[in-house]
Amino acid sequence: MRIAVCIKQVPDTEARLRLGKDGRWLDEEDLPFVINESDEYALEEGLALAEKTGGEVVVFSLGPARVKDALRKALALGASKAVHLNDEAFANGDAQATARALHAAISRDSFDLVLTGSQSDDVGYAATGSVLAGHLGWPHAWLVMGVEVEEGGEALKVIREMESGMNEIVRLPLPAVLEIQAGINHPRYASLKGIMKAKRKPQEQLTAADLGLDASSVGAAGSRLEILSVAFPESGAGAQIIEGTPEQAAKSLVEKLQKEARVL
Amino acid sequence: MAKKIWVVLQQKDGKLHRMSREAIVAGQRLAHATGGSVEAVVLGSGVAEAASEAASFELEAVWKADHEALGTYTPGAYISALAAAVSSAKPDFVLFPHTYQSVDYFPRLAHQLEAGLLPEVTEMDASTGELQFKRPVLGGKMTATVRVKGEGMVLLSVQSGAFSVDDAVAGSCEVRDLDLAGTPITADRVLLGVEEVGGDQVDLSKAEVVVAVGRGVGGADKMASVEELAELLGAEIGASRPVIDNGWLPRDRQIGSSGQTVAPKLYLAIGISGAIQHLVGMKASSVVVAINKDPGAPIFTVADYGVVGDLHEILPALNEAIREARA
Ligand SMILES: Cc1cc2nc3c(=O)[nH]c(=O)nc-3n(C[C@H](O)[C@H](O)[C@H](O)COP(=O)(O)OP(=O)(O)OC[C@H]3O[C@@H](n4cnc5c(N)ncnc54)[C@H](O)[C@@H]3O)c2cc1C
Numbered sequence: 001m002r003i004a005v006c007i008k009q010v011p012d013t014e015a016r017l018r019l020g021k022d023g024r025w026l027d028e029e030d031l032p033f034v035i036n037e038s039d040e041y042a043l044e045e046g047l048a049l050a051e052k053t054g055g056e057v058v059v060f061s062l063g064p065a066r067v068k069d070a071l072r073k074a075l076a077l078g079a080s081k082a083v084h085l086n087d088e089a090f091a092n093g094d095a096q097a098t099a100r101a102l103h104a105a106i107s108r109d110s111f112d113l114v115l116t117g118s119q120s121d122d123v124g125y126a127a128t129g130s131v132l133a134g135h136l137g138w139p140h141a142w143l144v145m146g147v148e149v150e151e152g153g154e155a156l157k158v159i160r161e162m163e164s165g166m167n168e169i170v171r172l173p174l175p176a177v178l179e180i181q182a183g184i185n186h187p188r189y190a191s192l193k194g195i196m197k198a199k200r201k202p203q204e205q206l207t208a209a210d211l212g213l214d215a216s217s218v219g220a221a222g223s224r225l226e227i228l229s230v231a232f233p234e235s236g237a238g239a240q241i242i243e244g245t246p247e248q249a250a251k252s253l254v255e256k257l258q259k260e261a262r263v264l
Numbered sequence: 265m266a267k268k269i270w271v272v273l274q275q276k277d278g279k280l281h282r283m284s285r286e287a288i289v290a291g292q293r294l295a296h297a298t299g300g301s302v303e304a305v306v307l308g309s310g311v312a313e314a315a316s317e318a319a320s321f322e323l324e325a326v327w328k329a330d331h332e333a334l335g336t337y338t339p340g341a342y343i344s345a346l347a348a349a350v351s352s353a354k355p356d357f358v359l360f361p362h363t364y365q366s367v368d369y370f371p372r373l374a375h376q377l378e379a380g381l382l383p384e385v386t387e388m389d390a391s392t393g394e395l396q397f398k399r400p401v402l403g404g405k406m407t408a409t410v411r412v413k414g415e416g417m418v419l420l421s422v423q424s425g426a427f428s429v430d431d432a433v434a435g436s437c438e439v440r441d442l443d444l445a446g447t448p449i450t451a452d453r454v455l456l457g458v459e460e461v462g463g464d465q466v467d468l469s470k471a472e473v474v475v476a477v478g479r480g481v482g483g484a485d486k487m488a489s490v491e492e493l494a495e496l497l498g499a500e501i502g503a504s505r506p507v508i509d510n511g512w513l514p515r516d517r518q519i520g521s522s523g524q525t526v527a528p529k530l531y532l533a534i535g536i537s538g539a540i541q542h543l544v545g546m547k548a549s550s551v552v553v554a555i556n557k558d559p560g561a562p563i564f565t566v567a568d569y570g571v572v573g574d575l576h577e578i579l580p581a582l583n584e585a586i587r588e589a590r591a
Pocket of ligand 1: 143478479504505518520523536538541545556561573574576
């Protein structure tokens with residue numbers, strides 16, 4: 001199978017977040033970025049399926065220059081080619097604007113399967129893959145926890161997560177779009193050999209013009225959604241914070257749980 | 265700016281999903297803010313009961329799409345039925361509960377209808393003269409205020425717990441049949457079965473005390489003081505999703521929207537940030553203690569007591585303090 005995997009680079013969840021000057025998003029200076037968690041699982045699933053079926057993975061990412069690191073990592077892990085949608089015009093798009101651009105890039109090639117993560121850890125629209133499937137006119141499934149290619153290679157058996165610890169098993173015909181959920185597999189680590197090989201693998205850069213897209217149809221200009229501001233939760237709301245050294249804090253916590261909350 | 269609002273309700277076996285009722289409340293709120301009116305839609309096969317439940321809220325009407333081909337959910341079937349209905353009724357807003365089922369298909373429906381797409385709304389506000397919405401970003405560490413630009417319909421989903429059913433306005437309205445006669449309803453996948461996830465099926469729902477660990481614990485080999493705490497308290501050990509995904513604990517220990525729902529007297533969240541998908545599984549706990557090195561972690565907004573610091577320093581001290589208090 002030829003498989004396209006879409007990955008996004010997002011701020012590291014461990015990072016200390018600071019508000020940007022205009023209050024509309026984070027201050028990205030010195031902010032560490034990583035591959036979005038569920039996208040890492042999508043990439044692993046793509047690589048494993050490509051190995052099993054004798055195919056290859058082409059990895060796509062939309063974002064600024066820093067995204068090169070994510071693509072290089074994907075190549076080191078085993079993707080055979082990287083496509084970088086790199087254009088100021090693509091910036092700050094909602095799920096629909098981003099899917100429009102990804103569709104234009106993906107449909108220049110031919111694939112049996114497109115994988116994305118199920119939700120980005122930054123804006124979290126959980127929609128880009130589904131909208132992309134709409135553009136392609138392919139069936140899709142969100143929150144995929146298992147993929148099996150059926151005999152004959154015409155259809156997939158897919159495990160989909162439902163609420164409260166239940167899964168449903170569905171069959172969908174190929175080609176299809178699957179939005180992979182974290183936990184589906186155990187992502188591999190890059191080997192030294194993989195990292196060396198990555199350097200010689202093809203990497204393509206695409207602008208909106210390369211894709212025949214009007215700049216007004218992508219990015220912020222092509223989006224209905226606009227983020228006006230972002231804010232941290234109100235401080236002071238919620239927990240009574242217990243101060244002191246670990247020993248002092250532990251002692252007074254136990255006291256409070258015994259005498260105030262009466263749960264110990 | 266009177267708006268026409270539709271709320272698409274999820275039901276199962278004739279009962280409305282809890283979040284469907286919350287979506288009705290959100291619809292009522294939006295109608296109030298815009299001077300608009302709300303209608304609800306129920307899809308499925310044999311949904312008369314769910315429709316009459318919906319009709320007990322103050323709504324303009326409840327539309328019932330009762331059709332054999334809608335008996336089993338697939339995105340294709342639901343999208344074909346709804347696209348036809350929505351295109352002819354032309355509401356300004358279509359609201360969905362932010363359930364795993366809605367999120368599976370409503371973005372694609374928005375695409376098909378060329379409508380705006382606004383997932384995971386937790387608040388709405390029309391006080392500035394322009395409708396603004398709030399939604400969580402960065403795993404709930406921050407909240408974004410957003411607006412929808414331009415003209416035309418908007419599809420939005422309503423996050424769990426954001427609108428309380430206690431605020432619902434009761435009423436009584438007519439249930440009408442949605443005319444699907446000329447609409448081909450086409451399934452795009454086949455449901456082969458449903459299965460329960462997870463190993464031994466530990467039942468955490470009855471636990472009186474839950475010690476829950478998150479990614480912050482740092483690895484399966486760093487769990488000793490967590491286990492000791494659980495033993496001292498006679499607690500069950502639960503976990504956030506990444507702990508399970510990383511294989512540090514088995515899947516039947518997961519708490520949250522995809523895992524178990526717990527309601528203990530005491531819940532200790534240790535190295536857990538407090539994303540909404542985790543919170544929905546534990547928010548009925550009576551007393552919540554959070555231990556986290558990040559003072560801005562959203563878990564502190566739902567906790568009763570918080571300790572800010574490294575869990576690997578705090579837990580041994582806590583275990584010691586409990587032993588002392590018992591001595
Ligand atoms: C559809 C869907 C379903 C989901 N279902 C679930 C679900 O059922 N249950 C669930 O839990 N999640 C679920 N998630 C994932 C959820 O969105 C969050 O990603 C997850 O809950 C985060 O887990 P966490 O808090 O352990 O990790 P993180 O968000 O990474 O937080 C780790 C925390 O540990 C703290 N920390 C780190 N080191 C230390 C230290 N040494 N001492 C003290 N504190 C430390 C950090 O400050 C941070 O706050 C779901 C996501 C999706 C998209």
